[in-house]
Amino acid sequence: MIEFNDVSLVYPNGTEGLKNINVKINEGEFVVIVGLSGAGKSTFIRSINRLVTPTSGSLIVNNEDILKANGKDLRKLRTKIGMIFQSYNLVKRSTVIKNVISGRLGYTGTLKSIMNLFSKEDKLLAYENLKRVNIEEKLYNRADELSGGQQQRVSIARVLTQQPKLILADEPVASLDPPTSHQVMKYLKQINREDKITTIVNLHFIDMAMEYADRIIGMRAGEVVFDGPASEVTEQTFEEIYGRSIRDEDRRGGLEDE
Amino acid sequence: MAEQLTLPEKPKSKLTLVKRIFIFIIIALIYIWTFTSIEIRWDNIFSERTLANIDRIIPKFFQPAVEETGSIMEKMFETLFIAYTGSLAAAIIAIPLAFLCASNMVRNKFLNNIGMWILGAVRAFPEIVLAIIFVAAVGPNPFAGVLAIAIGSTGMLGKLYSEVIESIDMNVIEALEASGANKLQILFYGIFPQVLPEFMSYAIYRFEIDVRASSVLGIVGAGGIGTLITFAYMNRNWEEVGMILLVIIITVTIIDQISGFIRKRLV
Numbered sequence: 001m002i003e004f005n006d007v008s009l010v011y012p013n014g015t016e017g018l019k020n021i022n023v024k025i026n027e028g029e030f031v032v033i034v035g036l037s038g039a040g041k042s043t044f045i046r047s048i049n050r051l052v053t054p055t056s057g058s059l060i061v062n063n064e065d066i067l068k069a070n071g072k073d074l075r076k077l078r079t080k081i082g083m084i085f086q087s088y089n090l091v092k093r094s095t096v097i098k099n100v101i102s103g104r105l106g107y108t109g110t111l112k113s114i115m116n117l118f119s120k121e122d123k124l125l126a127y128e129n130l131k132r133v134n135i136e137e138k139l140y141n142r143a144d145e146l147s148g149g150q151q152q153r154v155s156i157a158r159v160l161t162q163q164p165k166l167i168l169a170d171e172p173v174a175s176l177d178p179p180t181s182h183q184v185m186k187y188l189k190q191i192n193r194e195d196k197i198t199t200i201v202n203l204h205f206i207d208m209a210m211e212y213a214d215r216i217i218g219m220r221a222g223e224v225v226f227d228g229p230a231s232e233v234t235e236q237t238f239e240e241i242y243g244r245s246i247r248d249e250d251r252r253g254g255l256e257d258e
Numbered sequence: 259m260a261e262q263l264t265l266p267e268k269p270k271s272k273l274t275l276v277k278r279i280f281i282f283i284i285i286a287l288i289y290i291w292t293f294t295s296i297e298i299r300w301d302n303i304f305s306e307r308t309l310a311n312i313d314r315i316i317p318k319f320f321q322p323a324v325e326e327t328g329s330i331m332e333k334m335f336e337t338l339f340i341a342y343t344g345s346l347a348a349a350i351i352a353i354p355l356a357f358l359c360a361s362n363m364v365r366n367k368f369l370n371n372i373g374m375w376i377l378g379a380v381r382a383f384p385e386i387v388l389a390i391i392f393v394a395a396v397g398p399n400p401f402a403g404v405l406a407i408a409i410g411s412t413g414m415l416g417k418l419y420s421e422v423i424e425s426i427d428m429n430v431i432e433a434l435e436a437s438g439a440n441k442l443q444i445l446f447y448g449i450f451p452q453v454l455p456e457f458m459s460y461a462i463y464r465f466e467i468d469v470r471a472s473s474v475l476g477i478v479g480a481g482g483i484g485t486l487i488t489f490a491y492m493n494r495n496w497e498e499v500g501m502i503l504l505v506i507i508i509t510v511t512i513i514d515q516i517s518g519f520i521r522k523r524l525v
Contacts, residue, residue, distance in 0.1 A: 049436050051432065051435070051436055075438040075439070075440060076438065077438070078435070078436055078437060078438035079437065079438035080438075081436070082437070083433065083436040083437070085429060085432075085433060087429055089427075089429040089430050089432065089433035090430070090433075091430050091447065091448060091451045091452065092427075092452075093451050093452060093455065094447075094451045098447075098451075102434060102437070102439070102447045103437055105434065105437060105438070105439035105440075105443045105447060106437055106438025106439055108443075110440060110442050110443060113443050113446070113447070114442065114443070114446050155433075158437075159437075162437055162438075
């Protein structure tokens with residue numbers, strides 16, 4: 001369970017990233033955060049694994065106030081939280097399997113990992129996860145030989161290899177075309193269902209948010225302006241969140257035929 | 259319709275024209291000043307004696323002393339070994355210095371500047387000067403040459419390495435950080451895979467340069483083929499000098515070809 005209690009974040013240049021956020025996210029939920037760019041979606045999601053540190057309030061993840069964690073505790077906390085990025089963030093010159101197994105680094109001793117001595121179970125785990133996102137045949141390819149959608153699937157496999165309790169995805173489909181976007185979202189949804197992993201995704205496409213989310217949180221100017229189940233959300237809600245009428249660019253479209 | 263395809267005319271400014279003329283005049287003046295202030299004695303250069311000397315010496319270069327090949331090759335290999343050991347040492351010493359200089363690794367302007375200053379100071383010495391210093395320190399042997407090459411190359415490699423480090427994709431580092439990896443693991447899994455191919459490419463390129471640099475180190479007694487050049491030249495043994503030059507030219511060409519081939523495949 002994740003609990004934001006009065007969390008605020010002011011950046012050193014004075015920008016308010018988050019303003020008094022009070023949100024509770026339950027185990028196993030699939031939450032989509034929507035909002036325009038600059039609304040604080042990214043800051044919200046990055047607070048949960050402390051890539052940014054809120055300046056006040058408390059943030060409870062698994063019964064622990066993570067704002068107090070530092071050094072070793074912080075790294076331990078992060079091993080249980082997987083993160084997926086807009087630009088995939090794979091090491092392009094390394095092989096797919098090496099990228100995926102790097103998800104085990106937090107569990108492996110420094111010396112062992114430097115010598116590339118991962119246990120057989122870890123290697124099998126990495127391979128199994130590549131199978132789950134249907135990209136196991138690219139095992140020994142270099143990451144930069146893969147297409148965008150394939151790279152994002154590899155990054156999902158890397159996250160799964162962490163065996164996380166929570167997955168954060170920061171605009172995971174913003175650099176992909178519509179069919180690939182849906183494919184990636186489907187994998188995320190499937191993993192959320194099968195493994196009961198709490199998943200929080202940042203999106204700015206309203207149709208995708210409505211399609212995949214259990215719950216939608218709307219943000220504007222660092223504040224939560226909407227929070228409710230996806231079934232209650234209409235275009236009207238989005239217009240309120242965005243503070244303007246809905247335009248074509250707010251939709252991803254291209255949903256495949258079922 | 260054809261008119262629409264022409265580009266808008268480039269704005270002509272009087273100021274640029276004046277500037278160009280001004281720069282041209284300054285450059286011309288510098289040339290005139292240099293040529294008038296150094297005294298070139300053309301009659302001396304083209305005297306009977308010079309021409310006779312050229313006539314006597316140059317043909318000997320083209321009759322190289324093939325019988326000396328064995329001893330020359332031995333020294334050529336020594337030169338290669340000096341260059342190899344020296345550039346290998348530099349390739350390694352340069353890594354920590356490069357990290358110190360890279361502003362995305364050490365987020366402290368002061369430390370970055372210290373690193374830059376060290377590399378700059380090292381770069382300021384030509385190898386031959388370093389060789390003189392090390393011959394005085396460790397005696398006239400190839401080890402002095404190795405030290406001179408190692409120190410001389412560190413300056414350039416450190417600077418190039420730090421530029422490579424500064425150009426890496428930091429998002430990858432963030433991703434590893436987010437998965438709970440520690441600093442050393444990030445170094446080995448996020449940074450090294452991104453920089454090592456380029457590090458190696460630069461190190462090989464530097465080896466190429468070092469082969470040439472170490473060919474002359476022997477002149478000040480720091481080992482290698484330069485020693486032979488000095489002896490042959492002092493004995494007016496031009497046939498041998500010719501042979502030495504031939505060996506150097508062939509070796510350097512071969513090394514350039516090989517290193518170019520490897521470097522192309524690395525990156």
